[in-house]
Amino acid sequence: MTRRVVLALAVAVCTVAGACTAGPSNRPPVVENDGPLPPVAPVTGPPATPPLPPLEEPRDSAVEWKDCATDVQERLGGQPVPANVQFSCGRVSTALDAPELPGRGIARINLLKAGTGPVPLVVLNDIDGEPGSLYALRLAETLPPELLQRFSLIGVDRRGSGLSDPVRCIPSEVRDELISFDPAEESVEPLLDAARQAGQQCGITLEDDQGAFDSWRTAGDLDEIRSQLGLNKLNALARGEGSQVLGAYAVRFTDKVGRFVLDGAPDPSPDVASVHEAQAAGGEAALTAFSADCAQRGCVLGGDAKTVVAGLLDQLRGDAQAALSPGLAMHAVASGLAQRKRWPELADAIAAARSGDGARLAAFTAPLVVDDRLSPTRLDGGIATKCNDTTVRLSADQIDAISRDLRGRHPVFGGFVTQQLAWCSPWPVPTQALPPLSKPGVPPVLLVSTAGDPVTSEQGTARAAEQLPSGVRIGWQGAGHGAVGASTCVSEKVRDFLIDAKIPNDGTLCPA
Known part of the structure; x- marks a missing residue:
């Protein structure tokens, strides 16, 4: 459509709608030109945050799930196995990828699937806390029912922990x-x-292999799990120091990030x-x-x-x-x-x-x-x-x-x-530090802080949210390590974020 035609249409619209006023104008005279529009200078500034990706059900999964009730009962130390949660176990093999042997070696990662929801949600815990497989099983008991109707929790024993070839080296x-x-x-x-x-x-x-146990390489394990689950994007929830792995994943595999919840992120301050x-x-x-x-x-x-x-x-x-x-x-x-x-x-x-x-x-x-x-x-x-x-x-x-x-x-x-x-202090210094969280292009990430958290402090989680360009933080005014499952308010916000892509206002507070 030429500029001459556009001008005629504009006059017609003003005549019909009566929405234009007449009067003196300081604008330069209109120059009729049938040629192409001149190029527009690009707008500078930080790149826009992409929207939350849609949820997807997996394609054919390569993970073989097996009954593991007996072993889980023993691992729980005699505590009762949740009666209302179906679960099974599986394993995924990834590259150990030690610094001295890049791309070589095998790391066997233990998984536990809790619930029957169609969309996998990977669950991580602190490396020195309860293994992710058992944490996911306990978490399934406390989450809103709608979450388990939509998601199945995939608890991951991080490399070197739980039943994922655990590190045993200290007398x-x-x-x-x-x-x-x-x-x-x-x-x-x-x-x-x-x-x-x-x-x-x-x-x-x-x-x-001493340098092979870190969050950067664990992020690589998660991407292999994502692939073997048959997913294009990884949806995940991590508690405490496990959030550091999701931060590394967001930097390393930015285009594979789905919906991430970080429940008590470690302090990134130097x-x-x-x-x-x-x-x-x-x-x-x-x-x-x-x-x-x-x-x-x-x-x-x-x-x-x-x-x-x-x-x-x-x-x-x-x-x-x-x-x-x-x-x-x-x-x-x-x-x-x-x-x-x-x-x-x-x-x-x-x-x-x-x-x-x-x-x-x-x-x-x-x-x-x-x-x-x-x-x-x-x-x-x-x-x-x-x-x-x-x-x-x-x-x-x-x-x-x-x-x-x-x-x-x-x-x-x-x-x-x-x-x-x-x-x-006596441990070998890694050749490369973990990268900062400030990589652009990551979809909105929900961070949850807890006022009285003795493991990952509220202030530390707030600083992590500030460093992450797409980070949105909500705070629980309670105490203990982690708020998801402990606070009804937080669990509802997490449900809305994961299921309906509702992003809460940054700084939202949930009462104790």
Whole structure:
């Protein structure tokens, strides 16, 4: 259509509709030209965020699912298997891809499918937490029914954990030393000695494979799982440090990202002191919430459980014959605070420890140190992955300085949160750090923060959301590690996001 015709149509529209006004005009005279329009200069600025991809049902899946009820029952430690959730297990083989042997080797990844929904939703957990397969099974009990009608949860035991060729390289007595170290000690040098033994033995045991356990390569495992499930896009939900894997996936496989939920993302800040200060604050907030819960329930610890916990640690420090060390007790308390459903059990265990029976409290740390066929130690794979994911290596003096500062502001958690800095100090520094989350072209990603999260702090998740261009954060004002399944409000927002592509307003708050 020529400009002459367009002008005539415009006049006709004004005549019929009476919507145009006449009067003097400062516009330049119209130049009639039948040629092509001149090119328009491109608009500069950040690229637009693509929309959430539509949900797709898989093509032919290459994963063979088998009954695994007996093994799962044993892995749950005698706890009942969810009666209302159908589940089965499978395996996927991927490239181990160690730095010294790129593209070579085999990693066998264990999967558990919970529910019968037609759309697969991959589920990850912290590397040193409950294996993703079991976490997905428990999560299925707590999610809105509509989610399980639309999705089946595909729990993934991350490489080096659970039943995915677990890492076993730290001698049992060294594991005990690592988690028994008292966070109130002025110097971490004894802890560094244990960490050196752990790192040396892992280097001998794992050899060239030592650097193969990290979030970047785990993201490659997820893409192989996506492919074998018969999907063009990966839909996934990760809790805590597992969110780091989805961040790496978004950078590495941007065009394969579907609908991602990050429930408590790790802090991406390069400021080590700030990261650990936020984590210590999250632990103290969780302890305060636990104390308030105790008071409300009338639990055995009375109205100030926070003071009772601090008193127990001092009691154990003053009793050289106690079977329970203050370091072990601190790991147990931190583990119990992360598991909101186990708070009544934690309160009873703390009360028993005050009376000299530390066995019930020590049971909270058993998954870190106990190692058997179906329940391998979570500590070894956790240290390997976390240390491979960071290039930060600090001296004893530097760690001591951070610990002293944090103990002054956060008496219970200040010295505790810095211990992993010592664990990684002797570990080989990876040749390449994890990339930042700031890659454009990723569809909207839903991040969930928890006010009193002792593992991945609210402040850290907020900083991750700021770094991710398409990140949208909602906050739960409760406590514990992770909000999905724990907060009805959060679970509803996640349901709306995953099923209906409804993106909540950034900064939405859900009450405790």
